[in-house]
Amino acid sequence: MRVEDLDTPTVVVDIARVERNLKRWQDYCDRHGIRNRPHIKTHKVPELAHRQVALGAVGIACQKLGEAEVMADAGIEDILIPYNLLGHAKLDRARALARRVKLTVACDSTVVADGLAEAFAAEGERLAVMVEVDSGMRRCGVGTAEEAAELAVHVAAKKSLRFAGFLTYPAPRGTAQVQEVMSAAKELLAGRGIETPAVSGGGTPDMWRAHEAPVVTEYRVGTYIYYDRMQVAAGAASYEDCALTIRTTVVSRPGSDRAVLDAGSKTLTSDIGSLDGHGYIVEYPEARITKLSEEHAQVDLSACAAKPAVGEQVTVIPNHCCVVSNLFDSVAVARDGRIVGRFPIAARGLVR
Amino acid sequence: MRVEDLDTPTVVVDIARVERNLKRWQDYCDRHGIRNRPHIKTHKVPELAHRQVALGAVGIACQKLGEAEVMADAGIEDILIPYNLLGHAKLDRARALARRVKLTVACDSTVVADGLAEAFAAEGERLAVMVEVDSGMRRCGVGTAEEAAELAVHVAAKKSLRFAGFLTYPAPRGTAQVQEVMSAAKELLAGRGIETPAVSGGGTPDMWRAHEAPVVTEYRVGTYIYYDRMQVAAGAASYEDCALTIRTTVVSRPGSDRAVLDAGSKTLTSDIGSLDGHGYIVEYPEARITKLSEEHAQVDLSACAAKPAVGEQVTVIPNHCCVVSNLFDSVAVARDGRIVGRFPIAARGLVR
Incomplete structure (x- = not known):
């Protein structure tokens, strides 16, 4: 047929185009030494997540627990949820998930960090937590490098948490701002005697400029698997x-x-x-x-x-x-x- | 809980509000002698469709075949699809559906009408077809009362179709225009010796003005079951x-x-x-x-x-x-x- x-x-997916899109980006990441962590919110298809990982992605990102649970069920082993998880129901699920995959989550307030710390207090392993920083998008994230370092110190002090680095989702054409804000946060934190294990950036619109923010070690990119009219407009x-x-x-x-x-x-x-x-x-x-x-x-x-x-x-x-x-x-x-x-x-x- | x-x-549905919304509109329809045909595209829940019918609705409207099939499976017996159905796959499904419910569809061109006529040529019963008229919305529908009457004559002449009336979806605040255009179409058709069995209008925004277009015998209303911010803005x-x-x-x-x-x-x-x-x-x-x-x-x-x-x-x-x-x-x-x-x-x- x-x-x-x-x-x-x-709705039709052209799989040859998917393969080409995935490979081109993975090649770029390999060339620039960027860890590729595709965001599966674009496709929500376990088979495609596995293809991304098979090509060289270090793991995936999911925007909500439900997505992450489906991907864990399908055998994906390394999952980042760049989202503030709040409330008993979600924290119970996060705990269950962390027992079966390498889970990393994000926080941008002490309220979220404290909830995570409490939920994981009795776990054998620390939960990896990144601190979300606003680099200009004005969505979530602490607003300054100072606050970022402060919250990182707060996270690092929790017995049940492990500070896993800084995370941001940039504004359009925000690559230079990412480099600036994330470098400053990292430096301030180093001044407090804490190393930053990773910096997570992202966004399909500016994906081909990723190497212009070398502070970013890991890049989350979702739409690149299919692209669309917005991404064509973004170049x-x-x-x-x-x-x-x-x-x-x-x-x-x-x-x-x-x-x-x-x-x-x-x-x-x-x-x-x-x-x-x-x-x-x-x-x-x-x-x-x-x-x-x-x-x-x-x-x-x-x-x-x-x-x-x-x-x-x-x-x-x-x-x-x-x-x-x-x-x-x-x-x-x-x-x-x-x-x-x-x-x-x-x-x-x-x-x- | x-x-x-x-x-x-x-997502939460307040069922007491649903009951109040359904009853208030059914009472209005009863008072004004309007046949109420709720559009289930708003809720897509068979249980709610049954409640609408139990309260006095003459049947339901569905915007696509898939919805109509689910509602037929759930026991709803009178379904209008105010949509141009084209192509073998859909026409086969429409034929199967018409064998188990009282089905009415719409058309706004001879291409659609001819496709329906051919698909139903070997059926025992004629398919009820309404002619869609544009009363100002500028979406589907023939553009003038003359074209409406012309297409109605075309439909009525088909051995396998039954002309079931005129249908429109009005522009906002389009009640007066509905009255004018639909009356003109009806009159022109009467001049050709054909009666108009029904006129279908609709729209939640202007629902409380339905009686101001008495030419409309049947009213399709969807959002009235839940309402939303757009309907509040529309008054x-x-x-x-x-x-x-x-x-x-x-x-x-x-x-x-x-x-x-x-x-x-x-x-x-x-x-x-x-x-x-x-x-x-x-x-x-x-x-x-x-x-x-x-x-x-x-x-x-x-x-x-x-x-x-x-x-x-x-x-x-x-x-x-x-x-x-x-x-x-x-x-x-x-x-x-x-x-x-x-x-x-x-x-x-x-x-x-």
Whole structure:
């Protein structure tokens, strides 16, 4: 069966592109001596996590415990959760997880660090904890190198924790800031007599600049496996690298310059970032997806010379592939346009 | 167990609010002689569809075949799919479905109508087909009353189809336009000697104006079961009516005016419409959810007198509840703050 024989809408992963994307980045990491720790939140597929590790990744990152548990069940042995875990339910799960994989977590406050320390007080092994630092993204993370060093000292003083280094998720074009903030934190901490075993950075948008922040020893990168329209806009990839696409059908042509596709916000999601429109139509690059309803995409064809007919299939590269993976139970896998299997998206729908 | 004992993030449905929302609208429909046909795309829960029917709904609407099949499996007997079905795979499924439920579908082109006619050519019973008309939304639908009547004549002439009426999804504040366009289509068709058995309108935003378009005999309304921030903004409901909420935890307080919640675009979605921010925090109404990452919400607390601490739980009313239901396999059900069960979201993740 070929891709064009699938009913629509359907999500298709081009496995040859995946292989190329994975290899190119691993080669880059090897060349620059960066430890590669891919973030599986993009694909949530154990089979793909194993391919990443087989190629040379030191382990994976998961954004929530549920994802990490699925990956541990599938045999992945080294997992970083760059997230503040809080509350008994999660801490119990973290403890259970740490007994079966090499687990590292993050914290950006003493509240989180103290909760972790208490939860692991009776464990035989210390829990590896990184201190999250805000290098400009303004999401989580302590705000200054001073606070970072202070919290690291706090973590290192806990009997049940092991300070595992600093962690950041950079702002766009934030590589120089990462180098500056993380170096300062490391230096301040060295002044307190504590070594920094690792510095974790990340982000697909600036992945090819990773070597410009040599303080970073380990790099978390998720979207690089599939890429998407946001990453093309960021300059990290080209449309020819985009490995996850959505096959859709033109279900209506309500005007000479308008088409409607059978893929809406429940397929493409409303993630838009700073882009114009809701996806890139490969066969009609001049078309603009102007608006999404839940099961419809409205397309402006006014710039297109040729225009699709009702019933024609087209291929959409989504704005953001990570949130598309999160919607479906499985994806079709294609090689050279031929369907060769399906990947269950085992770690989706796990809420926590 | 009470709602506050749940781990976060978690989606909770307040069943007393659901019951009140369903009843209030059914009472309105009964008072105005409108046939109520709730759209289950909002909840995707068979149990809730049955409650809607038990209260007086004439049947349900589903936005895709997969949803309709789940609802048919669960015993729902009258289903409208207001969507252009195209291609052998879908037409085969529509045929199978029409053998076990009272099925009505829509079309807005002769291509779709002809496909349906051919697919049902050998069936014993005619397929009920409505003609979709654009009354100002500019999504699907023929653009004028003349084209509507023309396509209705085309459908009515098919041996295997039965013209079941006109259908529209209005633009916001489009009630007057619905009345005008649908009346004109009906009149033109009467001039061709064909009666219009039904006119299907819809939309939660303008639901309480439904009686102002008396041409509409049947009303499709989805979000009214839960409501959400968009519907509150549209004036259809108040925050006290919102029955689907997301319990989240403050996982970080990286600055005196900032908080981060453990619910991002993979929980709340990026649907924003014309709203400011990504959800309403019940306990901190002055807070603004300014930005979502996949698993984080960034909150601006600068307008809040009291501010939540790390580890505190808060309740978020999402911008758009329909896309939240689409993300998860089940929801917790609460009554008076006590957890009384879970609803499997049986019709989610069905792609097509």
